[in-house]
Amino acid sequence: MALGDAFLTPMGLLALASVLPLVLLYLLRPRPSLVRLPTFAFLSVDTDQATRHRFLERFRRDALFLFQLVVLVGVSLALATPYLSVPSAAVAEETVLVVDASASMATQSGGETRFDRAVDAATDEVGGATTVVVAESTPRIVLRDGSEAAARGTLGELRVTDTPGDLGAAVTAAATLASEDARLVVVSDFAGEGWQTAVEEARASGRAVELQQFRDGGTDTVGIVDLSFDDGRVTATVRNAGTASATRTLGFEGGEQRRIELAPGDVAVETFDVPTGGGILRLTPGDSFATDDVAYVAAPGTEQVRVLLLTNDENTYLTTALGLVDEVDLTVVTPPTAVRGEYDVVIFSNVEPQRLLRGDLELARETLADGGGVAVLAQDDLAQLRYGDLLLLEASREVGTTTSATVGDDPLVDGIDFSEGEYVEGTLTAGRPLVTASDGTPLVAVADSGDGGGGQVLYYGYLERDSAFRFNYLYPVFWKRAILSLAGRASLDDLNYRTGERLTFADETTVTTPSGRLTGTTVPLSQAGFYTADGDENRVGASLLDATESDVEAPLVTSETVAGGTTGTAATASVPFDLTPAVVAVVLAVVAGELLFLRRRGDL
Structure with a gap:
């Protein structure tokens, strides 16, 4: 065994040379002369007893030498700083634990998850005042300077999440909480990037950072890494993050299933109609990382949107578009007709001014107060209609023509080309424009009702008789979005x-x-x-949908991965436990024994 395995400063053993002068002095000291006194001859004893007394006398003389020898050897050992390797948790006064609870830690192997193994290892590291920081999407400090019992209880209550994790932020937070003498232990799979810088910065600030990695499993993972939605359909992106080709079946439970074949690193894209009320989109068979095998897709329920269309000149393009929306229950009424019932959306289109009833306007305002919506469509004589606050435009009697329109980034109009057409010129008096003509006149505008009921008003400025947009295949899409938005149905x-x-x-x-x-x-x-x-x-x-987190096959963390400290696997790190105080205590005890011996012999 090398001296460095037992002594922190082996050069201190050179002090053992001080034993040589002691031994030489003991060997070279003069022997006492034997003088016979006849007057004491009667005190002589038998040979065996004399021999026994001479032995005891020699021991008494040698005992002082042994005391001195032990003292010199003890002082030499103390100078060499002897130590034992013990688990670091056994000697730490403060321990800060960073536990990775991000989704990738749910990867299974051998009937256990990475998280289970990490928590077990963290429990073994508890020592002294313990702080526990959990790495999730944002770090959480779940225990600060707790006792060993409190720390073990806290660790036992932790659960792995389904969220992407920010391990770097958790390490930074832990380093901020840790004193200079604290141990900082990170238990994680170290999948993903960004944590290395945080560890190196913590070590550069003088913190002792130990890394314990748990990376079993994850070589077979295929997962859903993204979802996008468009008009009742969902597009799922599936990625093979494993090391071998894989075949999976993708589809909503109880619905259409499609077979997908993926080479390592390949991506597949599939689009499905979203079931009414939503459903679970699942990859089968599952793998060692089950979290991204499932996507939870929510959608509005089966309740119909009750739409009232008031018109004296039915716009067949509009009624056809509304009829294509499965969620719409459409009622068409020709004013002046008394309208009864409750509606989610009221639409005014091509209404003759003299036929518009006060009761129609009151019904529209009641709908707004109940959280519903009102849509007013432009017409040539718009300025003559008494819509009041239901009309977001101060309309003129002029008709303009636009060859292009400026479209905002609101979800209601996103991705739709409204193109050319005629419109009623005017100035917006309330709400915000979503689509504007070249002269600034709003072609589509929305506003929240001012009565606090949560309703919404929409203005549609195109004159349908000369609007190219009515022939656009996205025309029904716009009106579906508009009706669901006005009815307060979430997209x-x-x-x-x-x-x-x-x-x-x-x-x-x-x-x-x-x-x-x-x-x-x-x-x-x-x-x-x-x-x-x-x-x-x-x-x-809520679904994981994170390609980085789904890539659970973590590379092995070594000293080359991150510099400046202890890097290893799940083995408990060992630290030197200084035995110098114990050796000094023994030396002092021997010195005290020597003094007692000299006093008893009469030399003191």
Whole structure:
């Protein structure tokens, strides 16, 4: 065994040379002369007893030498700083644990997840005052300077999330909390990037950072890494992050299934109609990372949107477009006719001014107060109609023509080319324009109702008789979006989230989540699944949808990966435990024993 395995400063053993002068002095000291005194002859004893006494006397003389020898050897050993290798947790006064709870830690192998193994290892590292930081989409400090019992209890309550993780931010937070003498232990699979810089910065600041990696499994992963929505359809992106070719079946449970074949690194894109009320889009068979094998797609339920169209000259293009929307229950009424019933959306199109009833306007305002919507379509005599606050435009009697339109980035008009057509010139008096003509006249505008009811007003400025947009295949798409928006029905984009995001509410709301019920003004989407707020007819879906997090096959972390400290696997790190204080204590005890011996012998 090398001296460095037992002593931190082996050069201190050179002090053992001080033993040589002691030995030489002991060997060269003069022997006492034997003098016979006849007057004491009667005190002589038998030979055996004399021999025994001479032995005891020699021991008494040699004992002092042994005391001195032990002292010199002890001092020499103390100078060499002897130590034992012990688990670092056994000697730390403060330990800061960073536990990776991101989605990739749910990867399974041998019946256990990476997270299970990481928590077990973190529990072994508990020592002294312990702080626990959890790496999720944003770091969480779940325990600060807790006892060993509290730390073990906290670690036992941790659960892996379905969110992408920010390990670098968690390490930075832990380094900020740790004192200079603290141990900082990171347990993770170290999948993904960005954490190396945080570790190197922590080590450069003088913190001792230990890395323990858990990377089993993950060679067979194929997952859903993205979803996009467009007019009742969902497009899923599937990626093979494994090391071998894979065959999977993708589809909604109970619906159409499609076979996908992927080489390592390949990406496939498939589009499906979203079932009414949504559903679970699943890859089968599953693999060692089950989180991205499933996407939870939320959609509006089966309740129809009751639409009232008031018109004296039916626009067949409009009624045809509305008829194509499965969610629309359309009623067409020709004024002046008394209208009864409740509606979600009221539309005014080609209404003769003298035939518009006050009751029609009151019904429209009642619809707004109930959270519904009102749409007013342009017509030549728009300025003569008494719409009041239902009309967002101060209309002139002039008709303009536009060859192009400026389209904003609102979801209602996104991706739609409104092209050329005639319109009623005027100035916007309320709300915001979504589409404008070249002279600034709004062609499409929206505004929230001012009565606090949550309703919405829409103005559509094209004159249909000379509008190319009515022939556009996206014309029905626009009106579907408009009706669902006016009725307060959330779009598919609004109903589907990525894990790691949050639901926010104006007041405290109780939400049913995949793991139980939570109450608050914000609810984290930490688990994949469906979330439903009390009193809300729509549920929302949350899915992982993160290509980086789905790439769970983590490279081995070595000293070359990140410099400046201890890097290893799940083995508990060892540190030197200084035995110098113990050796010094032994030396002092021997010196005290020597003094007692000299006093008993009478030399003191």
